[in-house]
Amino acid sequence: MTGSVLVVDDDSAIRTVVAAALRREGHAVTTAASLAELRRAIGAALPDVLVTDVVLPDGNGLDEVARLTAEHPTLPVIVFSAQNTLATAVRATEVGAFDYLPKPFDLDVLGQAVRSAIARGRHAPAEFPEDELNGGSSLIGRSPAMQEVYRVIARVVSNDLTVLISGESGTGKELVAKAIHDLGPRRRAPFVALNMAAIPRELIEAELFGHERGAFTGAQARVAGKFEQAAGGTLFLDEIGDMPMDAQTRLLRVLQQGEFTTVGGAKAIKADVRIVAATNKDLAALVQAGQFREDLFYRLNVVPIALPSLRERRDDVPLLARHFLDRAAEDGLPRKSLAANAVAVLEGYDWPGNVRQLENLMRRIAALSRDEVIDADAIRRALGEASAMPAPATRDAGIEAAVRARLERIAIEEPRTLDDGTLYDRIIGEVERPLIEAMLARHGGNQLRAARALGINRNTLRKRLDTLGIDVGPGRPDGTE
């Protein structure tokens, strides 16, 4: 399908190349180098498609697109830009652009976009204002691989399509889910996350759908599930590949029927959530292996977003590293900068733990390094130490090692609380809480027996329960045997 196309760019080389490519495809092409020329051309004859750059010598192309699409609602606009941020991609969609292409782009992709613009007409513009765009600005990266991710995000923010994000651990899947929520019309309602791998399999359904009082042993009160907590907002289902089969069947039914019942409940409740799921496993392979329901896979995989690993977008490493050092400084850690040879080491590293590993490394360096300018050796040392660090909370790690590791984490993650006079109570509490909870559970909530087993006075136990805010639940026996 061919038509008339107006191409606007202040770079004459781009105008020439783009116009030639589109003419080869049979379109009638005119060109303009500024907003003034664009307005003149539009005034003379409305094209079938407008293709425009964002930064023009006499103003911003997106502002002009907003005005034009309001005036000519049937004019499809394709925006291309070298300002490759998520905000530009989303803003282009908002002002009513039919498509957005980050520069540099492939001429075939542009040709395809022009053909579909002529065929399908103009997209409906989204209805939220520009100043609400900040939520997505936390996604850092300008590499071509991230541009593709931004394009897809921009297309889904204003609708409720189910999104399935795949990518290695630490590539930013939760951050992307959060950006989709923060930029869309559900942003004022809750964003609720549930990680399938982090909760016992038998509790997943109760966590998702909630349960009634007495639905199972220990269910002392009605509890709302994540579907209910996220009402009006977004439910992020992380590590979806770890969802047990029974829960998969139930989730599929909810997605098909748009309503759910709590565990032990009979009343159907309307499910008003946008679902964003994520996986670091190959879900299609799990389907092949019979471990994931094929019909649920297709229900979830409506819009797939594949996040690149950090080693597939090494160009972004310096930007991310500096961003994390800035963030560490904002959190009260000493401000550090990177020497050029340090940046080279960071770019050359493979980052098996992806962005999360880079973030942790930068915080560790900010907390522990004495030098203000970090050089290559310091990075190599930190990378070596980090890989030699014991995995946190392994079953056999001694409690001493666990406390030391905990202190190091606090120094890195919450440096301010290290010296604010709360540390002793906090650490002791963190050790004491699981101890007391375990003994209470072992003795069926009986405080007298738990106190005896622990070798402490019953009143001491009561006081500690109070201080630690441990909920023993209503009607639990409190000492009478």
Ligand SMILES: Nc1ncnc2c1ncn2[C@@H]1O[C@H](COP(=O)(O)OP(=O)(O)OP(=O)(O)O)[C@@H](O)[C@H]1O
């Ligand atoms: N593009 C990015 N820009 C800035 N920070 C990022 C980016 N990607 C990831 N991060 C940061 O890296 C950390 C890990 O990201 P996130 O938790 O979203 O990864 P994930 O893919 O969901 O990991 P997992 O699979 O282990 O749950 C977070 O602290 C996040 O803020």
